[in-house]
Amino acid sequence: MTDPQMGKRAPLQFGLDLDYRDPSSVGNVKNIWEKNRHHHLTILALAYALTGNKQYAEAVEEQLLSWVEQNPFPIGVNWTSSLEFGVRLISWVWIERLLRGTSSHKHLFGEGGALWSMIYWHQWLITQHYSHGSSANNHLIGEMAGLFIAASVWPVFPESAQWQSLARKILEREVSQQTFPCGLNREQAFSYQIFALEFFLLAGLEAEWLKAPFSDNYQDWVRRMLEVIPLVVDVGGNLPQYGDGDDGMALQLRPLGSSRLHWLFRLGRQWLNAHVPLPSNNSGVLAATVIGSNAEDKVGEVKPVQGSIGFNDPGLFVLASRRGESDEVLCLADAGLLGYLSIAAHGHADALSFTLNVGGVPIIVDPGTYVYHADPQKRAYFRSTKAHNTVVVDGVDQSEPAGTFLWTRQAQAKVLSWQETPDGGVLVAEHDGYTRLPNQVIHRRRLALEGKRLEIIDELLSVAPGLNQGGVHDFQWRLHFSPLCQVTLKENFCQVSWQGGSLGIYLDNQLEWILAHGEQEAGWYSRGFNLKEATYTLSGSARTTTPMSLKNYLDLSDED
Incomplete structure (x- = not known):
């Protein structure tokens, strides 16, 4: 298997001994794995159906026979x-269903078909090497969903009932363990x-068809996961972007460019x-x-989301004005944990960061993920504090x-106050990530949205105030803009424009301000x-002592 991006061919050696994290050996393993999930083959099978x-x-x-070889x-x-x-097991289940009645189905899935040995070993290996401990995150969910679905659809092996039982038990546990009460x-x-x-959802539907459904508790947690999504999506349907994201899918049966959410909402x-x-x-x-769930949709019309909303358990807060209208202003702020379990594998160092969408257009953005193993320098940057809209x-x-x-050492954020207001909201929070530095520093931030104005007050505080000065530190205040924006800076004023809108940012004169692009x-x-592309980052810097207070505000009333 060759990574076309880096031109590396992964060695043919015992798989469990192969270090897929080493790009010098295998290239960018995500490029290889994505095609070998066989999502493109479910689309071809659907085209036949x-x-x-x-x-x-x-x-x-032809492709599956080649893959086996x-x-x-x-x-x-x-x-x-x-x-x-x-x-891959989930893809194969749907390929098998969609190809029924063809000679290709007989060759692949009929008696003595080419895939049965592979189907067995995939399930066996999952049971021997499923994720555990600090790595038992979304990987464990995907492993058990694939095992449950395959063992349910193809109960043809001596271990099938045992495998199905194991997967069901773990999925029942993980649906609540990996989900906050808010969903x-x-x-x-x-x-x-x-x-x-x-x-x-896919595992739950398989259980329904077996007439052996998952528990009411499981179904309630999946419902929560669905119902929270509209509360954090903007009027343009843009999904939030925070923490890691690699565009992974459990199953591909959607048209190119279609919504990631809508088939989930219907089901x-x-x-x-x-x-x-x-x-x-x-x-x-x-x-x-x-x-198909073979059930009638009896839900009816769902009332649109109104106003701001706070999720205290994950520490995410939506400050919004004109919610659901064409001129909606939506600010999503992070004052929560770094991530899940002891290693927080997919979290970013983004405490007190925020994003801003205006009229369904992302304006101030989380820069995303870009890469995992293939470029350590860029991996470090994209999940760093510098790559987020904070200090x-x-x-x-x-x-x-x-x-x-x-x-290792993880910043702990704490919400000091949260208030929903008729035309926005006010969040005050702080984190202790910089108390590990000499002359320990607490970062406290107040975000206040009122209509078309967002005020940001940052305080850099000494842990032990009153004992002389808190020490000298380098402070840097950052904002990252969508590539859709044109950005100019003149002294202490930043003008941001995009098709259909603009805003002005009034900047604290204690900092020295610059615009960076593709540095x-x-x-x-x-x-x-x-994927990565150059965009603008606004940065204000100062070397000074604590305590220090900064005030910046964004005004959407400003026109070009």
Whole structure:
């Protein structure tokens, strides 16, 4: 298997001994794994099911037979990750369903079919090497969903009932363990909210068809995961971006460019009576119809989201004015934990950061993820404090990184007050990430949205005030803009414009302000995994003593 981006061919050696994290050996392993999840083959199988054109079925057969030949058990990079086994099993289940009645189905899944040995070993390896301990995050969910679905659909092996029971037990446990009571995912990475939800929903539907449903408690947690999503999505349907995101999917049966949410909303309404909006213009109908819950949608019209809302358990707060209107202002602020479990694998050092969407357009953004193993320097930047809309002290991260998916000392954020107001909201919070520095520093931030004005007050405080000065520190205040924006800076005023709107930022004159664009540690945005583009970062710097107070505000009333 060759990574086309880096030109590296992964060695054919015992898979579990292969270090897939080493780009010098395997290249960018995500490039290899994504194609080997066989999402493209579920689309080809769906094309056959919709058209009856056997060329699509034959293309699936040809590629799967080639895959079996090139990936002998247990050799190579496709035998290294239990999550990949789980996702691939789900793809194969749907390929098998969609190709029924064809000679290709007989060759692949009939008696003596080419895939049965692979299907067995995928399930067996999951049971032997599923994620545990500090790594039992979304990977464990995907592994168990794949195992449950495969063992349920194909109960043909002596261990099938045992495998199904194990997977059901773990999924029942993890749905609450990895989800906050409000419904948001504990990894503090919204991309994994959707990824985990897909697995839980697909496994739950399989159990319904077996007439052996998951518990009411399981279904309630999945419903919560669905119903929280509209509360954090802007009027344009843009999903929040915070923490890691690698665009992973549990199953691909959607048209190119279609909504990631709408098929989930349709299935959630039908299966769980989830109170989520019914998508318009038949969006999501194809995947929802193919998967099908065989239940009538009785939910009816769901009232639109109104105003600001706070989620105390994950520490996420939505400050909004004109919610749901064409001129909506939506600020999403983070005052929560770094991430899930002891290593917080998919969290970013983004305490007290925020994003701002105006009229359904992202303006002030979280720069995203871009990459995992393939570029350690860029991996470090994109999850750093410098890459977020907050304050950097002495050039270091709020939390201490110790590896690609590992944080050691983690900043603890604390909400001091939260108030929803008729035209916005006020959040006051602080974090202790910089108390590890000499002359310990607390960062406290007040975000106040009132209509078209967002005020940001930052205080850099000494832990032990009154004992002379708190010491000299380098402070840096950062904002990152969407590539959709044109940004200019003149002295202490920053003008931001985009198609259909503009805002002005009035900047504290205690700092020296600059605009960066495409530099080493500023001016980058990633709209999806493996993608990056230059954009503007506004940065204000000062070397001074604590305590220090900064006041900046954004005004959407300003015109070009």
